[in-house]
Amino acid sequence: MSFTQLEQILAQVRASLERDDVAQAMAVIERLYPADQADLLSELDNDAQQTLLPEFAPDAAADILEEMDDSEAAELVAALPTSTAVRIIDEMAPDEAADLLGSMDMEQAQAVLAGLEDPDEIRPLLLHPTDTAGGIMTSEFLALRQRMTAGDALTAIRNWLPDGEDISTLFVVDRYGKLCGMVNLRQLIVADPTTPLQEIMESEVFSVPAGTDQEECARLMSRYDLLALPVVDEAGLLMGVITIDDVVDVLEEETTEDIQRLGATEPLDRPYLDTSIVSVFRKRIGWLLLLFLTETLTGSVLRHFEAEIQAVVALSFFIPLLIGTGGNAGSQTTSTIIRALSLGELQTKKIWQPLWHEVRIGLLLGVVMAVVAYGRALLWGTTNGVALTVAVAIFTIVVWANSLGSLLPVTAERVGIDPTVVSGPAMSTLVDATGLFIYFTIAGILL
């Protein structure tokens, strides 16, 4: 749905609510898809949200909460009477319900949990951190038994009615509940009904322990084109299943975090406009201060070379140009290397591979930049000596920035730090002070 459509519907809903005509408002909203209903509710104020949500059938309200941001959904549920909250959460997918309860106040979450029809479906999920396999898996799955025939399996599927989920991959367990195979719905339909599952199932199955990082699960499913990934405990017992739509969400979440970190800000936990300016401030000020303090090194370098600057003031005109170009070359390198690392294209053990690649790229870039900078400096009417200094400095700084830009992220990954800490701003800051040192040292030699 486009923004314009959303705006129009929002206006209709607001108008109906002002006339206290809840039925009219509901008539408009009920025609939408859950994702759009969630967006629309998010735009309304708290009172309107609390009036409207209980008007939906519990399963429809559950669909809406599943589409909302966890913290936003938790706020909304917290304002509802516990009995209403219980009715709705009972209809949610167990993994989504667990995430929601995890975002709520402990006491309230306990009260809701106690009221649920089947709290044991959710309780184990609450134990796993939300960014692990255990946190994104669902505990609502149908495990087929190894001794079943294809016909038995189809009967079991007919009798098992989850919330209209679209299932295609089914997992097979042995008598102890241990994962031993997988079969897809199409294979079951094609097979003779009397064929034992053992004969049609694929017995080599990917699975992950519950503690596996969600990004690792996503990587595995994307690499091996899996539509479902089973989660097992230490003994190999099947605990839950991660489905491909969860992975799509994980990929989007991780991309958001990476891009925000690359801009030197801690990732926001909520949609941008819903994040208060104080929270955004908190996410940014730490990095900004740290970079500022590192950047003060440039002042020390400049003071160290005060005599040189006073002798040839023209040297100072090129300061921003030189360190700016160094920062840019460094940012180009880190952004490429960081993405290559997260796609698994680089091995941290072979740190010389990207370094050697970048040194050569830096040499090429450096030569071109040196020629351009030399010409530009002469055009400004500087002496040949200063122009030559600028050219040699920019060449050296670009090669240096490319080397640093390849070494730092790989080293970070190697020692277990998220390589996105080597953001563009961090690179620029590091290159600034070292770049100035290179510049004035070359000036000292050449002039």
Place this chain on the structure above:
Amino acid sequence: MSFTQLEQILAQVRASLERDDVAQAMAVIERLYPADQADLLSELDNDAQQTLLPEFAPDAAADILEEMDDSEAAELVAALPTSTAVRIIDEMAPDEAADLLGSMDMEQAQAVLAGLEDPDEIRPLLLHPTDTAGGIMTSEFLALRQRMTAGDALTAIRNWLPDGEDISTLFVVDRYGKLCGMVNLRQLIVADPTTPLQEIMESEVFSVPAGTDQEECARLMSRYDLLALPVVDEAGLLMGVITIDDVVDVLEEETTEDIQRLGATEPLDRPYLDTSIVSVFRKRIGWLLLLFLTETLTGSVLRHFEAEIQAVVALSFFIPLLIGTGGNAGSQTTSTIIRALSLGELQTKKIWQPLWHEVRIGLLLGVVMAVVAYGRALLWGTTNGVALTVAVAIFTIVVWANSLGSLLPVTAERVGIDPTVVSGPAMSTLVDATGLFIYFTIAGILL
């Protein structure tokens, strides 16, 4: 598979090939999954690749090519005899085969196409740009007829045998081939076999025209939790289906492009280490030069204020610190705004929303930075006047950088330019020249 495992297997394969023992090498490789086989082949030299690939059964070789990067696969296929290439490509999924042919030399692609068993399955796919719905859809799908019963549909599925694809969503067409509904495999199994499809199918179905951008398709499928998305022509005739695993690939590809663009480099089309240093150089030099030329504005600003600098040399010590901090604040803002735009959290029409958010965040950040900068300047032994100038300047520059960082990406999106052009380096460069102007103007007033 971990890198260490891959390395070990690679060593075994290389050793076997050196002894000319192809059978031994194949025995080792055939145990792996296609994605790992593709990785392993990529590490080998061209001769070894051309020796090994024809040794696989055509369907296994097809799986490997599907997992490879298109340009790499195209190179490998180009070196094979046409008859071998045809045998393998015949076994590929039509959408993957079309991508591969599209990456090949035109003449060779035509030769292969002419030899294929069913070229008409692939030919229409070649007409669509690879980054559109038509380019990522498969033409190999089973369309159910509206008049069928659930039982007929199951029979049709039993008789239709594609390359072992895991299907769960099926689309229904009317007698003219026009898309009119969808049904999932589970619904067919649960329904009474005599029920007409019309009664169980969902008739409200998302679909996209063939020209839709792949990112838009991915957004739609992720937002509405779709496992398959039908592609239709102008008349509503069903042309193909996009499956969720294609979307996972699209999301990864788009993330790679975004992250590389944010570092001010044109996206690489191939894995990093497989990209020659000359190609990487070409992807970067344009931006580096453009930013350099923009950055020369800083030189003009500095020359303009030459008298001020000569009067108070201490002012120049703070140049990198001030413009660096401005660039950092700007990068923090753009990275957040660009991601919010691509998640659809911001409306380009309401440009004042992020601006107002960022101005207030900038005021908070600016105050803290001003206090710290004032203290730091005094500690360096500068005069109170210079310290005050630095403090007021850093405050103004941070607010300015935040405003610019929110306005530029939204404006770019609004006029139809990819907002990632406002990368961190571009922001820093713009803030550098304007920041210096702010700094020396404030110095002129206060000193």
